Structure formats: C-alpha cells, structure tokens
Amino acid sequence: MTDALQGLNKVLDAEHAAVYAYGLVGARTSGGQRSSASAGFNAHRARRDQIRALITARGGTPSESGAAYDLPFPVKAARDAARLAALVEDRVTAAYLELAAVDDSSLRRLAALAMQECTVRGYGWRPTIATLPGWPAGRPTAPQRGEPRTSPPVSLDQ
Incomplete structure (x- = not known):
C-alpha cells in the first residue's frame, strides 16, 4: 500500500x-451547541465520503465504520459532549497532519484545508x-537575562 493510501485510510x-x-x-446538547454538533456531523460525514471516494479511485479498499467506538470518558452532559467534540477535532487534525506529509500535492492541500x-x-x-x-507547554517566555538563547523568542500576543 502506498503512503498516500495509508494516510487516506x-x-x-x-x-x-x-x-x-x-x-x-x-x-x-441543545440549542446552539446542537446546531454546532449537527454542522460538525455533516462536515465529517462529507469528508468521510470524499476520502472513501479517493481511496477507491486510487485502487484501495476503504475501511468500514465500526459499530461503536470506545469513548475516552463518559459523556453524560453537554459539558462532556463539548469536551468530546474538541478532542475529536484534535485527533482528526492529527490524522490529517500525517496525510499532509505525502508526496501528492493535491492530498497535501486537502489535508491542510481539513486541518483548518x-x-x-x-x-x-x-x-x-x-x-x-x-513547543513547551504553557505560554512561551523569553530567556532570563544572561541565559543563552537556543532559539528565537516566540510571541503570539501580536
């Protein structure tokens, strides 16, 4: 299997x-959160269908969805659901990050847009x-006076 097909899978x-x-x-969830959940569901379903088609077009066999998935924590209330949705987006982003490393520029573009x-x-x-x-966890800080600078300072407070 090629790197592209592995990444797509x-x-x-x-x-x-x-x-x-x-x-x-x-x-x-309910209200605005339910609307956001519906939009997320539809967006991921559309990407899923797009990826399935790309795998098939490249001669691969797309995987099927599991009947159920183990959750990282119990989801009993809206707060838990929001936490799960954020975690899902982080993990899907990580999967696309790997796809962004393949040689095919069209797949790199797709991965970049999906990560965004x-x-x-x-x-x-x-x-x-x-x-x-x-990057180290927490807010980046400049070295103290007299400390060697190992890399340029980073500021995200622009």
Whole structure:
C-alpha cells in the first residue's frame, strides 16, 4: 500500500470515529451547541465520503465504520459532549497532519484545508489554542537575562 493510501485510510478511520462521536455530541446538547454538533456531523460525514471516494479511485479498499467506538470518558452532559467534540477535532487534525506529509500535492492541500476546518470547529467547542508540536507547554517566555538563547523568542500576543 502506498503512503498516500495509508494516510487516506488513517484519515478515513478518524472520520468514521468523528461521525460516531458527533452523533453522541448532538444527543447530549441543545440549542446552539446542537446546531454546532449537527454542522460538525455533516462536515465529517462529507469528508468521510470524499476520502472513501479517493481511496477507491486510487485502487484501495476503504475501511468500514465500526459499530461503536470506545469513548475516552463518559459523556453524560453537554459539558462532556463539548469536551468530546474538541478532542475529536484534535485527533482528526492529527490524522490529517500525517496525510499532509505525502508526496501528492493535491492530498497535501486537502489535508491542510481539513486541518483548518477541524481547528476552527475545535476552537468553537474549546476556545483555546493547544500547544504547537515541539513547543513547551504553557505560554512561551523569553530567556532570563544572561541565559543563552537556543532559539528565537516566540510571541503570539501580536
């Protein structure tokens, strides 16, 4: 199996899980949150169908959705559902990040757009920015006076 097909299959598995999770999120929310859950469900379902078609077009066999998925924590209330939705978006983003590393520029573009969409949706559920890969947790700080600078200072407070 090519790297592209492996990446697409990993993304498809993540999209299957996202569709399942958003069904649960919608069942545990109401009002604006339910509208957001419905939009997330529809977006992930559309991406899932797109990825399935890409796998088939490349000669692969798309994976099928599981009957159920283990959840990382109990989802009993709207607050739990929002936490699950944010986590789902983080995990789907991570799957697309791997797809962004393949040689095919059209798949890299698809991955970048999907990651952007997931990040925006995730921010709607949890309005914080996760630490970027390779960065220390917490707010970046400049070295203290006299400490060697190992990399340029980073500020996100612009």
